[in-house]
Amino acid sequence: MSQQQADVPEMDDFVARAEAFLAERYPRRDQQAESEARRFVWGEGSDEVKVFQEPDPEEEADALPAIRRWRAELWDAGLAWISGPVEYGGAGLPGRYTRAFERLSRRYEVPGDSSLTVSLGMIAPTILQHGTEEQKQSYLPAMYRGEQIACQLFSEPGAGSDLASVSCRAVAQDDGSWRLSGQKVWTSGAHLSDIGEILCRTADGPRHRNLTTFLVDMTAPGVEVRPLRQMTGGASFNEVFLDDVPVSDGARLDEVGNGWPVALSTLSYERNAMGHSAFGGAGLLSTERLRELVHHLGDPADATTRQDFGELMTELRVARYLQTAMAARARGGSAPGPEVALNKIGLSENMDRLGRFVSGVLGGRIAADTGEWGTYAWTSVVLGAPGYRLGGGTDEVLKNNIARRTLGLPRAR
Numbered sequence: 001m002s003q004q005q006a007d008v009p010e011m012d013d014f015v016a017r018a019e020a021f022l023a024e025r026y027p028r029r030d031q032q033a034e035s036e037a038r039r040f041v042w043g044e045g046s047d048e049v050k051v052f053q054e055p056d057p058e059e060e061a062d063a064l065p066a067i068r069r070w071r072a073e074l075w076d077a078g079l080a081w082i083s084g085p086v087e088y089g090g091a092g093l094p095g096r097y098t099r100a101f102e103r104l105s106r107r108y109e110v111p112g113d114s115s116l117t118v119s120l121g122m123i124a125p126t127i128l129q130h131g132t133e134e135q136k137q138s139y140l141p142a143m144y145r146g147e148q149i150a151c152q153l154f155s156e157p158g159a160g161s162d163l164a165s166v167s168c169r170a171v172a173q174d175d176g177s178w179r180l181s182g183q184k185v186w187t188s189g190a191h192l193s194d195i196g197e198i199l200c201r202t203a204d205g206p207r208h209r210n211l212t213t214f215l216v217d218m219t220a221p222g223v224e225v226r227p228l229r230q231m232t233g234g235a236s237f238n239e240v241f242l243d244d245v246p247v248s249d250g251a252r253l254d255e256v257g258n259g260w261p262v263a264l265s266t267l268s269y270e271r272n273a274m275g276h277s278a279f280g281g282a283g284l285l286s287t288e289r290l291r292e293l294v295h296h297l298g299d300p301a302d303a304t305t306r307q308d309f310g311e312l313m314t315e316l317r318v319a320r321y322l323q324t325a326m327a328a329r330a331r332g333g334s335a336p337g338p339e340v341a342l343n344k345i346g347l348s349e350n351m352d353r354l355g356r357f358v359s360g361v362l363g364g365r366i367a368a369d370t371g372e373w374g375t376y377a378w379t380s381v382v383l384g385a386p387g388y389r390l391g392g393g394t395d396e397v398l399k400n401n402i403a404r405r406t407l408g409l410p411r412a413r
């Protein structure tokens with residue numbers, strides 16, 4: 001299909017329209033920002049401190065209708081996929097319009113989109129890159145509208161870093177459809193998802209050439225999702241068992257046996273999406289919150305604390321510049337290459353630094369649940385940090401990839 005062109009509005013007009021959309025529906029956040037930062041550190045009751053913790057699966061499921069509603073409203077207003085192609089429901093505007101809207105929406109109490117990171121940050125771009133015209137028409141609008149949420153079914157008990165050794169099988173049927181059987185693990189958000197991008201083995205022989213990807217219906221007979229409890233207390237990922245699950249050939253993504261390049265695309269998008277949170281200004285890595293922490297519970301005059309804080313700020317800033325440079329390349333039309341993994345490595349290293357910094361400021365107070373505000377609750381950050389080194393490809397493996405594929409160094413022995 002030929003690309004349809006959008007009428008590009010003046011930025012001021014776009015911002016005014018987007019602001020009116022947000023203001024009509026959601027309270028402004030500005031006045032609350034300071035008290036939120038204070039509450040983050042001090043709290044007013046032990047429940048408040050839950051802001052640090054992994055969401056409970058039931059709470060996440062309860063929040064889902066509001067997220068789907070928010071996506072549907074965005075869709076109706078032409079704001080759900082601002083830079084997406086017009087032919088699939090996007091607004092077709094340059095990336096700066098998306099960024100302008102993201103900046104605006106941070107000022108309002110909009111439902112958080114973090115449960116859609118896999119769906120919209122990884123699976124949707126993969127469908128756009130590898131899907132048939134029919135698949136793009138059918139999945140992409142539904143995903144951006146929040147009607148369909150997707151998860152990533154790659155890892156297995158015997159296939160993590162060595163992903164090409166997946167053993168989940170897809171067997172072709174006489175009528176052209178497929179049946180899937182096997183086990184996936186560490187599937188983030190499977191419990192909230194309607195569909196999953198699944199990597200399966202379709203034949204024996206060369207490992208990378210006999211894999212195929214499908215978009216499996218997570219509610220199909222034979223799919224069983226079991227939550228995994230993490231040491232942080234959360235349960236955001238799952239084991240997924242597939243027992244003779246029927247999948248139509250129309251849900252096959254790309255050619256039979258061509259699943260490996262499809263999976264690599266998804267993994268590149270994943271490393272890019274994870275890197276977005278590698279710098280300060282939002283969420284856990286907010287510099288505001290860290291300053292509050294040091295001022296209220298630490299010793300701001302202490303030379304070591306000041307030096308550590310300075311180093312942490314510098315690393316966050318470096319990660320932000322790196323992310324900006326990668327994003328600019330992506331806007332120029334280049335698909336993310338192996339070097340995009342630097343963003344993800346930046347995130348995991350900064351999470352690690354954050355955990356060490358916070359532990360240093362709080363000392364023993366981080367280890368005992370005394371009820372003192374903004375202390376013990378940080379344990380979920382400290383305990384969650386190691387997971388970032390693994391998710392999206394382990395740091396060690398990503399460094400190997402960068403060494404070989406970007407720097408051209410010889411394979412490690």
Ligand SMILES: Cc1cc2nc3c(=O)[nH]c(=O)nc-3n(C[C@H](O)[C@H](O)[C@H](O)COP(=O)(O)OP(=O)(O)OC[C@H]3O[C@@H](n4cnc5c(N)ncnc54)[C@H](O)[C@@H]3O)c2cc1C
Binds near residue numbers: 185390397
């Ligand atoms: C928070 C989180 C969310 C996740 N979400 C998903 C998801 O949604 N979908 C999904 O499919 N998977 C998901 N995963 C799984 C993730 O992709 C795997 O954990 C990852 O690929 C590593 O695989 P593994 O756990 O089997 O570890 P292994 O591959 O067994 O690695 C164990 C250790 O050995 C090291 N190692 C392995 N091979 C090499 C090598 N060649 N050189 C040097 N060191 C090596 C690794 O670096 C690691 O330290 C998630 C994981 C986490 C932590």
